[in-house]
Amino acid sequence: MTVLSKILTSALLGSALCSASAAWAEEANPFEGDAAVKTRIGELNFQSGYPSAETVKKLYDEMDFQRASQAYLWGIPAVGMNEWRRAHYSVFGGKSGEMLTYLDFAEKLGILTPNYTTPYIATFIDLKETGPFVVEVPPGLIAGMILDPWQRVLADLGVVGPDMGKGGKYLIMPPGYGPVEAPGYFVVQATSRDVFAGFRLLDADKEKAIAEMIPQIKTYSWTVEGTGEPMPARAAGDKKWSQMPPRGMTYWDSLNEVIQRNPIDERDRLILAQLKFLGLERGRPFKPDERQSKLLQDGVLVGEAMAKANTTDKRVEPPFWEGTNWKHALVVATDQKANTYDQLDERAAWFYEAVVISKAMLTQTVGVGQRYIASYKDADGAWLSGENTYKLHVPANPPAKNFWSVTAYDEATRQMPVTEQGRPDISSRKEDIVANEDGSVDVYFGPKAPEGKEANWVQTNPDKGWFAYFRFYGPTEAFFDKSWALPDIEKVNP
Template sequence: MTTPRLPGRLGEVQIDGGLPRREDLGLVFDELDYQLATQAYLWSLPLVSYAQWQHEHREVFGATNSDLVAYVSYRDRLGIITANATTPYIMTLIRLSETGPLVIEMPAGPVAGGVSDFWQREFGVMGEMGPDQGKGGKYLIVPPGQEPPTTDGYNVLHSTGVNLFFGFRTLDPDPDRSRALVAQVRIYPYEQRDNPPPTRVVSPDGKSWSGDQPRGLDYWVRLHDIYQSEVVDERDRFHLAMLRQLGIEVGQPFAPDERLTGILTQATEAGELMARANAFAKRFAGSRYWPDRQWDLAIVLDNPAQRGPHYDELLERASWFYEAVTFSTAMKSQTPGVGQAYLGSYTDQNGDWLDGGSSYTLHVPADVPAKLFWSATVYTADTRCLIDNEQQRGDRGSRDPDVVHNDDGSVDLWFGPTAPEGKESNWVQTIPGQHWFSYFRFYGPLQPYFDRTWKLGDITTN
């Protein structure tokens, strides 16, 4: 009987009478740990993403549980995975293990926000789409397993995690009124309600920072650190068994030996390669939006709970949270004129990766079905963040007054390392040696988007 050659480390194992040689057992266990680590990488992407962002908030910006961070300028947003380059972000990442029950006060006015756990599952909506309906109100966030100390005067939200993300946008286009609304948001522990600490609004202030998942052993350091306080969902107990085999365990230090360090480092490289293929070459049924175009639904998750009809959306979740952060019901709106819609293109019209050294055109037909505005944004494939070009501009859209329209109302956008003559206002600069991809966003998508009677052009090689 001939034993077939096995892949990876197992190809070096010699089989004797159906069993591996005793001296080859180390190769078998190395391969087992490697495969566990690659799967744990794909599973933990959303958790490590927020853990990294929380680390940067604290260590780079000096933000506390009671502070907000305002990402306003282009440079502020360079560390956010697939950030919108058009509107500001106001957000923070909080440890309920340090605060206990937490109060968030939302002002009256055009504000929309929400809270999610570190698996990026939304568990509460605030502002115009929340229970206060834009009239302002107090929200009491209760840690997992606890009862609210009171309900009087509060909208009570039961957190699904010990660590949480809170973010919101002001919808008022006037900058002064927008800043005034941000200044009225308050965050403080419930036990300090009689004398709450001030809520500061912190700026990144041009600091270099990164919100994408770290590489190498640092990925596992973040994962270990966050699980020292985070709850374990029932659905994740087998994955925690994998982590235990990899030296990551609640209440124990993370101190991998040389063998395990090498395996974990290789696994992050392989896991990220799998994550990129899973995100940039989507294999999900229905993800291609028009059969004859290269545009995909960027968000392939069905809902914020990440639940399918008889399974949890493991690879769908890995796809979105490798290339982006946060997900709410509004981001995958099915109601004309409400919420947003996101399409992603990772290739040109021929299915080739988009190359920063080449030139491309995107034809945007007239009457884009977006009630509020639309935008096309360029991201660097390596970091999934806004392109850090000399232009310091990563998008073009309907809110840009200098964008030139064709006589029929359509718009031609240009992407490449140099601007086509006379097209500078419609051009986004790309960087030779870097692959890139684009999101096309519809804010307030209208019926022609949903019924697909309006069709966006491909990103076409010039």
């Protein structure tokens, strides 16, 4: 660059800066002098540019309320998992690492959006209590996962895990343990004190799978010198419980418990900096004062309202089949990370209404794993409501190697609806399902079965909202290339 060019460039840059500075200086300052500023949170008063005492209080209350409502969304995966952890110990009397089975409607009733047709087996492990711990997975058509308290995947188990359906021993190492030599084990490094381990049995012969696989499931402690006494799986039992994130101050009590028990991630430090002013801080007793409690309760109320919108009217992605109301139910990655950010709305959308995640549940492999598609609206764009009768036409040859199922869930609880029928699901494994001549199936939802359609009917509760999950087990190529498509649920005359 010549000397003249440098001079001209400097002159132009100086002129631009002067212009920008002049424009800024001319811009009106809403806070200058004695001012009353109208905002979406009401009028804010300033004296000589400084906020009045009343305005300072209003602004801090608004700051803390906004932080509480956003922290509600942030805490959903941890609180949902912690409510199940609490139930494992206090409701079911489970030991740390003891596998409990959830096999029928009554046992699964407290779980968020469980599949009615598949047996569940799950446990919670306190690694501070147990030390290194082993989960033995039997061979067969089984899928599962090991998760941290925020429901991030530490390992997949079964057909999509490293054992590839052949069974294996998974050694879970607590935080702070160095590398170990453990021949014959799949070593999983935990990042937290509390971990979840669970799986579902997917074999077509459900009773055979229960009889043969569950006795092979064992858990026990591990040291370099040897292993502890194996614990067999046992029935959770028919007990009333709920895995739903609670409301009011109980929500924050549960979230505080997770924070106090487990290491803090780097990604969460800014959120915890905000919660400090609401009385929630790692290493300190959670004793919010009257003002903080009021703001926290308001935050839960508005936060859950936001969670409902964020879940049932997802804006994080378009419909799965163009022109329909069907969207991915599971919109979060297994590590809760996108390319340029950590997922917040995505994980809140899934974990508000569901529990657990695995690579298998987000499969991209033809014929392996599962995929879940959800709908909350009918073909006219109206919310699904239990007093109406609806029909879902399932075209012939659904792209599912193993089986497909469609399940209705209660909007208020995100659990299976309690009805006289006691069966919220229709699946291709239902023995008396009635198919049309072309191989398609019509599924009906409503308070009463349309005449002659009892075998293909799912009962709903009048005046209660509901939504549907359509699950593909072993999705085939037509699912991925979308050459097969599911139409919207249609409102029909009963």
